[in-house]
Structure formats: structure tokens, C-alpha cells
Amino acid sequence: MAEPDTRTRILEAARRLFHEQGYGATGVATILREAGVHPGSLYHFFKSKEELLAALLEHYPALFAPIVAGPIEAATRDPVARVFALLAFYRKGLEESGCRLGCPIGNLALEVSDNHPEVRPLLERNFAMWSGTVSGWLASARLRPGTDLDRLARFVLAVMEGAVMQARGAGSLAPFDAAVAELRRHFDLLQGKAGAARARKRKR
Amino acid sequence: MAEPDTRTRILEAARRLFHEQGYGATGVATILREAGVHPGSLYHFFKSKEELLAALLEHYPALFAPIVAGPIEAATRDPVARVFALLAFYRKGLEESGCRLGCPIGNLALEVSDNHPEVRPLLERNFAMWSGTVSGWLASARLRPGTDLDRLARFVLAVMEGAVMQARGAGSLAPFDAAVAELRRHFDLLQGKAGAARARKRKR
DNA sequence: GTCGGACTTGAATGATCGCTCAAGTCCGCG
DNA sequence: CGCGGACTTGAGCGATCATTCAAGTCCGAC
Structure with missing residues (x-):
């Protein structure tokens, strides 16, 4: 099982966290930690937290x-x-x-x-x-x-x-x-x- | 119509704001502004934002x-x-x-x-x-x-x-x-x- | 009158928020 | 080899978060 690419890991972490804690209660920092990713990467793929939700x-x-x-x-x-x-x-x-x-x-x-x-x-x-x-x-x-x-x-x-x-x-x-x-x-x-x-x- | 007391104004503002924007999305600062109240007063009556919600x-x-x-x-x-x-x-x-x-x-x-x-x-x-x-x-x-x-x-x-x-x-x-x-x-x-x-x- | 507790004032706290960016790595293409 | 674009790194931004607290006002009880 190859490690999924960064974008997928971010989406997957966000999906899980939004589901568990809600959108507002989930900090971007938490998503980053769970996905094992740095802020710059996230904002390379999504221009805001809200666009991540939209995706x-x-x-x-x-x-x-x-x-x-x-x-x-x-x-x-x-x-x-x-x-x-x-x-x-x-x-x-x-x-x-x-x-x-x-x-x-x-x-x-x-x-x-x-x-x-x-x-x-x-x-x-x-x-x-x-x-x-x-x-x-x-x-x-x-x-x-x-x-x-x-x-x-x-x-x-x-x-x-x-x-x-x-x-x-x-x-x-x-x-x-x-x-x-x-x-x-x-x-x-x-x-x-x-x-x-x-x-x-x-x-x- | 006499001005309601402080505690009531806080509760009323919180009720409206929580209803309109949700709990997490409503900052304590907003409640304070809408109620026309200072932080100390709010925390005199309620020991936390969460207890305000409970009330x-x-x-x-x-x-x-x-x-x-x-x-x-x-x-x-x-x-x-x-x-x-x-x-x-x-x-x-x-x-x-x-x-x-x-x-x-x-x-x-x-x-x-x-x-x-x-x-x-x-x-x-x-x-x-x-x-x-x-x-x-x-x-x-x-x-x-x-x-x-x-x-x-x-x-x-x-x-x-x-x-x-x-x-x-x-x-x-x-x-x-x-x-x-x-x-x-x-x-x-x-x-x-x-x-x-x-x-x-x-x-x- | 004065004492004490209820309540108000508002500046300040550290933490966390979403987000930026300059620098750097990596890789395919010429 | 060297160039360029895709992606990563991670320190750090200003703003806002909930909360604190020392000082001060007010008022009823004695």
C-alpha cells in the first residue's frame, strides 16, 4: 500500500476531522498534523480552509x-x-x-x-x-x-x-x-x- | 420599558447570536458588544462560555x-x-x-x-x-x-x-x-x- | 457613617486562529 | 547539463480567541 499523495492525505484528514468535530471546531493545524503536512503544502492545493471544505x-x-x-x-x-x-x-x-x-x-x-x-x-x-x-x-x-x-x-x-x-x-x-x-x-x-x-x- | 438587567442582556444576546451563527462561530467579544457589557461582567455571571450555553x-x-x-x-x-x-x-x-x-x-x-x-x-x-x-x-x-x-x-x-x-x-x-x-x-x-x-x- | 459584598470597568494575558512567503528540494524536459 | 514549474519546508504574520484580574463604583445593612 503506497503512501497516498499529499492532496489526498489532506482531504482524508479533513474529511475525518470535519466529521468527528465539525468544520469550525477543527483547526487547520490539526488537519496538518493528522495529514503529516506543512501549511504551505495545504495552501498550495487549497487557497483557504473553506475551499478545502468545498472540495x-x-x-x-x-x-x-x-x-x-x-x-x-x-x-x-x-x-x-x-x-x-x-x-x-x-x-x-x-x-x-x-x-x-x-x-x-x-x-x-x-x-x-x-x-x-x-x-x-x-x-x-x-x-x-x-x-x-x-x-x-x-x-x-x-x-x-x-x-x-x-x-x-x-x-x-x-x-x-x-x-x-x-x-x-x-x-x-x-x-x-x-x-x-x-x-x-x-x-x-x-x-x-x-x-x-x-x-x-x-x-x- | 426598563432596561433589562445585565445577566438578562447577556443571555438574550447569546441566544440570538448562537441561533444565528452557531456556538463556535460566535465569539465572546461579539456577545459582549451586542449586550453592551464588559468581559468582567459576563465572567461574573458565567464562569465560561460553555456555562453560558448551558444556562x-x-x-x-x-x-x-x-x-x-x-x-x-x-x-x-x-x-x-x-x-x-x-x-x-x-x-x-x-x-x-x-x-x-x-x-x-x-x-x-x-x-x-x-x-x-x-x-x-x-x-x-x-x-x-x-x-x-x-x-x-x-x-x-x-x-x-x-x-x-x-x-x-x-x-x-x-x-x-x-x-x-x-x-x-x-x-x-x-x-x-x-x-x-x-x-x-x-x-x-x-x-x-x-x-x-x-x-x-x-x-x- | 462605614463596611462588605455585588457588580462594573477595561487593559492585558497567552494561546490559537487561518494564512503567507521566501527559500529550498525535486524531477522531467530541452 | 541547466532551466522551470510543481511541490515542500517551516518560521512567522496579524488577528482573534476565551479568559483574567486589579481597581473601582454602587448600594443596602448595620
């Missing part, structure tokens, strides 16, 4: 398909099951970090959108890609007539982000699981599985 | 009932309508600020929960109070049997926070409205209003 946000959508969506699509055929596999992915991230690490985009969205308006389009592109993927999955689901798939996908994203937020605040997975369980119910109803008891029993 | 988070639950929940309860009797009036309240905040100001707790939850674990219980208390209020409202709603009200309330909170987050990222109310519309559908289904078209027509 990261541009990079994210390219990672989502291979790392997150792909494995789920390979392992799961049923469209609705895919959605919940996606939520399980975020749950795993929460669990493994003691409810500290959430969605890398969502974290930044609230922190950064005000003070740095120029990254807003990048945030929206990430959200759009995420919900677009979910919407694409659901196209082949048998849902009640009149279901707006884009709307439903935005809804799933909202539930996920809100659930992650509560879990991090509480330091517990309970609120996350509660929100996901209720989302499951919504899908049950959309699929016409009215009797919750029966649907619950045959747990895939 | 704020302790104060919030006391504001929710009179300012948010109270007026809604007075204006609206129907439990489900109350929930959507609550969501409309946050929508108004987004609209009036050009999608910049979201939920004051949610903003802080993601930013602060990692680096300052001691405020986590306070965040959770705020979330619990919010969802507790919603849960209380829904107790008198006629929903499908087997509906878990606390779970449903956590779900509503997740949708709200996630919707606000997307709206701020996008700089548009569209994702917010989409998420809320889908939540409306969930409640329609929970209330047995299967025919979406009919339910949509008699718009309250």
Missing part, C-alpha cells in the same frame, strides 16, 4: 454510490428493504461511535450554511443525490396510488437526519430506533399492510 | 410552553392540527429569515454534542420536552389502534429537524414543504383517511 463536498457524491448505495443494491433487491438498509447503515455509524458520529453532510449543513453561503449549492447537491437515489429505488415499489416518490424520498432523508440528530443529543440509539420504526409503519401503510401485527411477525 | 439550554424549556405551545393550544383544538401548526411555526421562522434560521436546539445539538458531552443531557431534555408536548396533544387524537404516541412524537420531531436542515441547505422551503406534506399523509393514513384525494379537498 470535500464536491467529492462526497462520488463516494456515495460505490460505498453506500452500491453494496445495498447488491445485497437487497426489494426497494423498501433497501431504504431501511440505508437507514441501518447510518445506525451502524452511530452505534460504532457511541452516538457521536452522524451524517457527515447533515453535520455541516447546519453549521456552515449560514456563514458560508457559497457552499449551500454543494450541500443541496448532496441532499439531492441522496434523495434521488432513494427515489430511484422506490420507483419499482408497489405503493399506494398517488404516492409522490421525490417527496417520499425527501421525507426519508428528513427522518434520517432528524433521527441521527436526536440520537446524538440523547447519546442513545432509542430516539433513532423510534423514528425509524414509525417510518416503517408509514411504509407498511403505503404498501397496504394495514395489520401492523401481521407485517411485524414475518420479519423478512 | 441557555436550561432556560429554553421554560420558554417553549408559553411562547410556542401555548398559543397553538389556544388557537387549535384538534390534536393533529396542533402538530401541523407547530410545524408551521418553524416554517415561518425559516421563511422570515430566508431559510437561514432553523431550530435553535437542533443547530446546537449537532455542533456541540461531541465536543461538550456535559451539555448532552440538556439537549435531550429539550428534545424530550418538545416530543412530550406533541405526545400529550396526540393522546386525544383518534388514531389507528396500536399507535405508539411517544414514538410518533419522536418521529414528528425527526421530520421537523430533518426538514429544517434540508431547507437551510437548499436555501429553499421546497424540501421542508415536501417532508411536511408526506408527514400529513402519514397522519391521514393513521386517521384512516385512506382516500388522499378526499382528505386533501376539505382543507381543514
Whole structure:
């Protein structure tokens, strides 16, 4: 495994640190230390800390398909099951970090959108890609007539982000699981599985 | 209108600034300027910036009932309508600020929960109070049997926070409205209003 | 009247912030 | 070999960060 080049090491360190501590709370000095790089190098590739963030946000959508969506699509055929596999992915991230690490985009969205308006389009592109993927999955689901798939996908994203937020605040997975369980119910109803008891029993 | 006392002016300035710019991005110097106060005074009342935040988070639950929940309860009797009036309240905040100001707790939850674990219980208390209020409202709603009200309330909170987050990222109310519309559908289904078209027509 | 504690004043602290830049190394190309 | 551009080195910039503290004002209690 050859040492990755400088630019990559910087991006990787920044990605990890922004995810763990947030953008504002991460000093450039920390990124430099973690990447094993000197200030001049960083500012050779990125003309500011903010542009480093922008580069990261541009990079994210390219990672989502291979790392997150792909494995789920390979392992799961049923469209609705895919959605919940996606939520399980975020749950795993929460669990493994003691409810500290959430969605890398969502974290930044609230922190950064005000003070740095120029990254807003990048945030929206990430959200759009995420919900677009979910919407694409659901196209082949048998849902009640009149279901707006884009709307439903935005809804799933909202539930996920809100659930992650509560879990991090509480330091517990309970609120996350509660929100996901209720989302499951919504899908049950959309699929016409009215009797919750029966649907619950045959747990895939 | 007498000038409020120093401690109150500090809290008020901090509340506004933390809401507008976040905790980390707000310097103590800014708080001092906005409150018209000298450093010594602030540190007389609060032994650190972090304790100032804690005091704020302790104060919030006391504001929710009179300012948010109270007026809604007075204006609206129907439990489900109350929930959507609550969501409309946050929508108004987004609209009036050009999608910049979201939920004051949610903003802080993601930013602060990692680096300052001691405020986590306070965040959770705020979330619990919010969802507790919603849960209380829904107790008198006629929903499908087997509906878990606390779970449903956590779900509503997740949708709200996630919707606000997307709206701020996008700089548009569209994702917010989409998420809320889908939540409306969930409640329609929970209330047995299967025919979406009919339910949509008699718009309250 | 005077004493003491609550509160204010505001200069100053060291640390850390994001960032600059002149000098130097390295390597491919002529 | 020698030139030039890509990249690295690392000291150091001014600004801002949260915080401190000695001095001073104010006011109610005795």
C-alpha cells in the first residue's frame, strides 16, 4: 500500500476531522498534523480552509454510490428493504461511535450554511443525490396510488437526519430506533399492510 | 420599558447570536458588544462560555410552553392540527429569515454534542420536552389502534429537524414543504383517511 | 457613617486562529 | 547539463480567541 499523495492525505484528514468535530471546531493545524503536512503544502492545493471544505463536498457524491448505495443494491433487491438498509447503515455509524458520529453532510449543513453561503449549492447537491437515489429505488415499489416518490424520498432523508440528530443529543440509539420504526409503519401503510401485527411477525 | 438587567442582556444576546451563527462561530467579544457589557461582567455571571450555553439550554424549556405551545393550544383544538401548526411555526421562522434560521436546539445539538458531552443531557431534555408536548396533544387524537404516541412524537420531531436542515441547505422551503406534506399523509393514513384525494379537498 | 459584598470597568494575558512567503528540494524536459 | 514549474519546508504574520484580574463604583445593612 503506497503512501497516498499529499492532496489526498489532506482531504482524508479533513474529511475525518470535519466529521468527528465539525468544520469550525477543527483547526487547520490539526488537519496538518493528522495529514503529516506543512501549511504551505495545504495552501498550495487549497487557497483557504473553506475551499478545502468545498472540495470535500464536491467529492462526497462520488463516494456515495460505490460505498453506500452500491453494496445495498447488491445485497437487497426489494426497494423498501433497501431504504431501511440505508437507514441501518447510518445506525451502524452511530452505534460504532457511541452516538457521536452522524451524517457527515447533515453535520455541516447546519453549521456552515449560514456563514458560508457559497457552499449551500454543494450541500443541496448532496441532499439531492441522496434523495434521488432513494427515489430511484422506490420507483419499482408497489405503493399506494398517488404516492409522490421525490417527496417520499425527501421525507426519508428528513427522518434520517432528524433521527441521527436526536440520537446524538440523547447519546442513545432509542430516539433513532423510534423514528425509524414509525417510518416503517408509514411504509407498511403505503404498501397496504394495514395489520401492523401481521407485517411485524414475518420479519423478512 | 426598563432596561433589562445585565445577566438578562447577556443571555438574550447569546441566544440570538448562537441561533444565528452557531456556538463556535460566535465569539465572546461579539456577545459582549451586542449586550453592551464588559468581559468582567459576563465572567461574573458565567464562569465560561460553555456555562453560558448551558444556562441557555436550561432556560429554553421554560420558554417553549408559553411562547410556542401555548398559543397553538389556544388557537387549535384538534390534536393533529396542533402538530401541523407547530410545524408551521418553524416554517415561518425559516421563511422570515430566508431559510437561514432553523431550530435553535437542533443547530446546537449537532455542533456541540461531541465536543461538550456535559451539555448532552440538556439537549435531550429539550428534545424530550418538545416530543412530550406533541405526545400529550396526540393522546386525544383518534388514531389507528396500536399507535405508539411517544414514538410518533419522536418521529414528528425527526421530520421537523430533518426538514429544517434540508431547507437551510437548499436555501429553499421546497424540501421542508415536501417532508411536511408526506408527514400529513402519514397522519391521514393513521386517521384512516385512506382516500388522499378526499382528505386533501376539505382543507381543514 | 462605614463596611462588605455585588457588580462594573477595561487593559492585558497567552494561546490559537487561518494564512503567507521566501527559500529550498525535486524531477522531467530541452 | 541547466532551466522551470510543481511541490515542500517551516518560521512567522496579524488577528482573534476565551479568559483574567486589579481597581473601582454602587448600594443596602448595620
